[in-house]
Amino acid sequence: MSTLTEQSQQMNGVQNGTRNIPSHQEALSELKNPSLLIHDAFIDGQWSKKGNTFDVLDPSTSTVLGKVANCDLADFQRAIDSAYTAQQEYFAATTATTRGSLLRKWFDLIIANTDDLATILCLENGKTYAEARGEIVYAASFVSWFAEEATRAYGLTIPSSIPHTTLLTVKEPIGVCGIITPWNFPAAMITRKIAPALAAGCAVVIKPPSETPFTSLALTKLAVEAGLPPKTIQVCPTKDRQAATELATNPLVRKISFTGSTNVGKMLAKLAAGTLKKVSLELGGNAPFIVFDDADLDLAVEGAMFCKFRCSGQTCVCANRLMVQKGVAKEFTRKLVEKVSQLKTGPSLDPSTTQGPLVNRAGVEKVKAHIEDAISKGAKIEVGGDAVPGKGFLFAPTVLSSATSDMIVANEETFGPLAPIFEFDTEADAVHLANKTEFGLAGYFFSRDMGRCMRVAQKLQVGMVGVNTGKISAAEAPFGGVKESGYGREGSSYGLEEYQVLKSVTFGNQNK
Numbered sequence: 392m393s394t395l396t397e398q399s400q401q402m403n404g405v406q407n408g409t410r411n412i413p414s415h416q417e418a419l420s421e422l423k424n425p426s427l428l429i430h431d432a433f434i435d436g437q438w439s440k441k442g443n444t445f446d447v448l449d450p451s452t453s454t455v456l457g458k459v460a461n462c463d464l465a466d467f468q469r470a471i472d473s474a475y476t477a478q479q480e481y482f483a484a485t486t487a488t489t490r491g492s493l494l495r496k497w498f499d500l501i502i503a504n505t506d507d508l509a510t511i512l513c514l515e516n517g518k519t520y521a522e523a524r525g526e527i528v529y530a531a532s533f534v535s536w537f538a539e540e541a542t543r544a545y546g547l548t549i550p551s552s553i554p555h556t557t558l559l560t561v562k563e564p565i566g567v568c569g570i571i572t573p574w575n576f577p578a579a580m581i582t583r584k585i586a587p588a589l590a591a592g593c594a595v596v597i598k599p600p601s602e603t604p605f606t607s608l609a610l611t612k613l614a615v616e617a618g619l620p621p622k623t624i625q626v627c628p629t630k631d632r633q634a635a636t637e638l639a640t641n642p643l644v645r646k647i648s649f650t651g652s653t654n655v656g657k658m659l660a661k662l663a664a665g666t667l668k669k670v671s672l673e674l675g676g677n678a679p680f681i682v683f684d685d686a687d688l689d690l691a692v693e694g695a696m697f698c699k700f701r702c703s704g705q706t707c708v709c710a711n712r713l714m715v716q717k718g719v720a721k722e723f724t725r726k727l728v729e730k731v732s733q734l735k736t737g738p739s740l741d742p743s744t745t746q747g748p749l750v751n752r753a754g755v756e757k758v759k760a761h762i763e764d765a766i767s768k769g770a771k772i773e774v775g776g777d778a779v780p781g782k783g784f785l786f787a788p789t790v791l792s793s794a795t796s797d798m799i800v801a802n803e804e805t806f807g808p809l810a811p812i813f814e815f816d817t818e819a820d821a822v823h824l825a826n827k828t829e830f831g832l833a834g835y836f837f838s839r840d841m842g843r844c845m846r847v848a849q850k851l852q853v854g855m856v857g858v859n860t861g862k863i864s865a866a867e868a869p870f871g872g873v874k875e876s877g878y879g880r881e882g883s884s885y886g887l888e889e890y891q892v893l894k895s896v897t898f899g900n901q902n903k
């Protein structure tokens with residue numbers, strides 16, 4: 392596996408320092424398909440300008456990247472009403488095969504526009520251009536996956552106990568789906584939700600993250616170009632969170648799919664309970680990353696580098712607590728520090744950057760607060776430790792040793808480039824510590840002992856486990872958590888069911 396630095400350089404096709412870094416204005420003026428940069432909402436099949444707009448920042452410079460429509464309650468209501476009618480027409484007019492082939496065309500357009508989509512994504516999110524390209528391909532993989540799954544929504548025939556009847560089941564679209572997504576994966580979190588929804592025959596109303604609305608608008612334009620009925624995808628960017636909660640309360644919306652913080656997820660679930668909507672929640676994590684003394688330490692370091700520092704540490708499956716068995720703690724720390732020292736923070740468009748900025752000032756302040764708290768309780772900075780001076784929201788990749796369970800880093804997800812190392816004695820201690828959190832999204836561990844691998848994989852209270860790998864995300868892998876990390880599964884063969892209802896049909900036998 393190549394390092395983050397190598398990946399960044401390979402994807403950009405340049406070496407450190409041999410290319411001028413374009414400003415965001417220059418990068419946007421060089422889009423091959425400038426029509427992908429859209430500032431309007433998409434409601435009732437029309438691009439809708441709004442007098443009221445809000446600013447989207449470029450996190451590399453903290454300057455305004457562009458303005459986007461700021462939708463209000465009436466916009467959400469109009470979008471939901473329009474989607475309600477469109478969904479019924481869409482499902483009536485299409486077979487699963489047709490929906491699959493529309494999604495396949497959308498996939499082709501996303502891939503054909505990878506460069507432009509990656510530019511827009513990296514400018515609004517701050518991840519490097521190489522990572523942004525990787526995300527576009529990852530996002531597209533959900534579209535091709537669900538293009539296939541559309542045709543596999545099998546029902547059952549069930550031997551009926553009622554004389555002279557035949558019983559069968561069919562899977563039907565649930566209806567209008569409210570989609571609320573976060574800024575850390577501006578493309579993949581949209582496609583992981585709306586590709587299965589559209590495959591099932593649903594219509595969607597999307598509230599994209601206010602930090603990164605442009606990628607979702609560009610993806611929507613391509614979906615419509617692919618032939619998906621325009622009114623089945625409505626996009627309402629907004630800063631007005633109250634207006635967005637309409638998605639959780641309006642009776643015409645039958646499903647809410649949310650990815651983001653646990654507090655907002657809980658609030659939306661409570662609101663959705665008012666009309667008993669089906670809900671999927673993919674919430675915060677506090678992932679343990681355990682290195683046992685029999686682990687391949689180089690492999691463990693490689694895994695930690697990927698799963699801690701991807702998107703500058705802003706992923707929900709990010710290793711939050713690096714737990715290392717005492718006998719190998721020094722060696723693991725040394726090897727990790729060596730790799731982390733090679734990372735380079737900088738603007739997202741600089742080809743030599745491996746760590747782009749955090750999404751906003753609040754993200755920087757959160758990492759700072761976690762470090763200050765840890766230091767005050769006895770942790771030691773091995774590398775990094777502070778924000779990088781300048782206008783962008785940059786933070787130096789940081790490793791802390793001597794972390795303990797009374798520190799904030801043990802209990803809250805940092806969502807930034809901070810790797811705190813906790814030491815433990817025994818396997819039982821590691822499992823106990825790993826599970827000592829209300830969260831349960833992902834967990835990772837490294838060991839060469841097969842028996843231990845089976846035991847620990849079973850004992851970790853999480854929805855997803857990486858054994859001797861830091862890479863667990865793929866379209867075919869069920870994605871989701873347990874405990875307060877939420878419920879529901881995205882991607883995989885289970886992801887489609889989240890957008891379907893099972894109907895049973897009992898036929899009386901007329902020849903009796």
Ligand SMILES: NC(=O)c1ccc[n+]([C@@H]2O[C@H](COP(=O)([O-])OP(=O)(O)OC[C@H]3O[C@@H](n4cnc5c(N)ncnc54)[C@H](O)[C@@H]3O)[C@@H](O)[C@H]2O)c1
Pocket residue numbers: 571572573574575598599600601632633635636650651652653655656673674675676706707804805806
């Ligand atoms: N699970 C994840 O992938 C994920 C993603 C982003 C953030 N987070 C966690 O959440 C923390 C805060 O980040 P954040 O503020 O962007 O997350 P958030 O939960 O506030 O935002 C996620 C999405 O929900 C929307 N939202 C927020 N309040 C809403 C409301 N009342 N009604 C309707 N929509 C609403 C946001 O605009 C965004 O689109 C992060 O530090 C991180 O710990 C997790």
Ligand SMILES: O=CCCC(=O)O
Pocket residue numbers: 575576579705706707708864
């Ligand atoms: O951060 C949330 C999603 C991350 C992923 O899909 O790997």
